[in-house]
Amino acid sequence: MAGRRLAEVKDVLEGLYAKYNHRCLIKPDPLQFVYRYSRPADMEIAGLLSAALAYGRVRQIEKSLSRLLAYMGDSPFDFVRDFDCSRREKLKDFKHRFTAGDDISDLLELLRDVLGRFGSIEEFFVRGCEPDDKNIIPALSKFCDSLYAMYAKRHNGRLSSGLKYLLASPVRGSACKRLNLFLRWMVRDDDVDAGLWKSVDPAKLIVPVDVHMGRLCKILGFYSRKTVSLSTAVEITESFIAVEPTDPVKYDFALSRIGIVENCNGNYRPDCENCGLLEFCSRRRD
Template structure:
C-alpha cells in the first residue's frame, strides 16, 4: 500500500458515518470547545477494552457531568467528585481514579482558562512534535491530583506510546469529517500517531517501522514515516487504518 492507496482509503472511508462504535461519537455532543476538550479527554482516557463498554463508560461519566463538563468542573470540589463517581468501574479504573483525573483537569482549567491554553504553555518553538508538550501537560495535571489516577493518564517520560493522550490531541487539533477539532493554537503537523497493538501491526506491514515494541519511540518512528507522505498532517490516516480493527474489514 503506497501513499496514493492510503489517500484513496482516506477519501472513501474518513466519514462520520463510519465512526460508530467509538468513544469519539460521545464528543460530538459538545459544540462549545471548552466543554468539548474536557469531554474528549474523558472519552480518550477511557478508550481501552471492548468498544461497546468503552462507549457505555464514557456516557456514564459525561452524563454525571451534565450538559456542560466545563461548568461541572468549575463547580465541583474534590469531595463532590469522589461522591459522584463512587462505585464507578471501567476495567481497571475505579471512581477514585476518575475523580483524581477530573481534579487534575479542574486544576489546569482554573489556572490557565482551558486545556488548550495549558497545553500551549508547554509547547516549545523548536519541538518537532507535541510529545514534549504532552509531558509538560501531564506534569501540570499531576500538580492537582489528590491521588494518582492510575493508567487513565499515561506518563510520557516512562516511554509509553501514550496512545490515548495522542488520540485526544488528534481529536482536538485536526478538523475534518471525523475529527471535530476546535483547538486553534496547535498544528496537525506536530501530532504523533496514536499507537496501539493493531496500529503497530498495520504499520509494520506498511514498512513504517522495524522496531519490536509499540512504545513512544516506535510511535515517533511511525509518525516520521507518515510525515514523509503528508508533512502537514502525519496522523491523517490513523482513523481509516484503525477502523477495520474495531468494525471489521471495510
C-alpha cells in the same frame, strides 16, 4: 522509502481516507462522545475523558463513557468547573476496568483547577509548547508532569497509580496512545476530527499507536520493532511524515477502521481480498 513505493502507499492511504474518513462512520469510536456537545468547552472535557477511558473492549468503553457523561449532565465543562466533594461522592461507584471512580474524580479535580487558572485545557497545554520542538512529545511530557505535580502537592508528594494510568507520560516510554488520540481529535480539523485547538501545529502530532495500529503500520513497512513503545510511535510517525509532511496523523482514523470495520487480525481470510492494504500484506494469498 523509495519514490515509487511512497507514491503507491500514498495512493492507498488516500483511498482509505476517502472511504472511511466521514463523521457518519465514527461510531463506535469514543470520539462519538465529543460530538454529543456543541459548545467547545464541553467538547474538550468530553474529549479528554473519552480518550482517557479508550482502553478495553469497544462496547465496554461505550458503556462506561455513556455512564460517566450521564453523571455530568448537559455540560461536562460546568460539572468540572464546579467539581466538589458531593460530585466526587456521586462518582464513587463508577468503574471502567482498572479505573475507579476516585481515579476519575482525581482527574476532574485537577481539570477544575486548570480551568480555574487557564480557562481551558488548550491554554494549559500550550504553555509547554516550544516553536523549536520537533514534535508534540516535549509538550505532552510537560502537560503530564504539571498535572502530576499538582496532584502530588495535594497528597504529600504521592502520585496515584490510577492517575498515572489515565495520563500516561512519554517520559516513561509509553506510546501514549490515548493522549495522542485526544490531541488528534482536538488539533486536526476535518470531517472526523473536531479541530478545536488552533494553537497547536498538526504537523507535530504523533500517531496514536496500539497493537492494532502497529500491525497495520507494519504491513505498510513503516516499522520493524517487535514491541509498541514511544520509539515505535515516533518511527511510525516519521514514515507518515514522508507521505504527508504537514499532517502525519491524517490517516489514523481511516486505518483504524480496517481493524474495527473489517476485523483485521493479521491473519488471511477470504474477506482480505477487499482490503485496501492487501497488496502490501505478507499474509496475502498470491
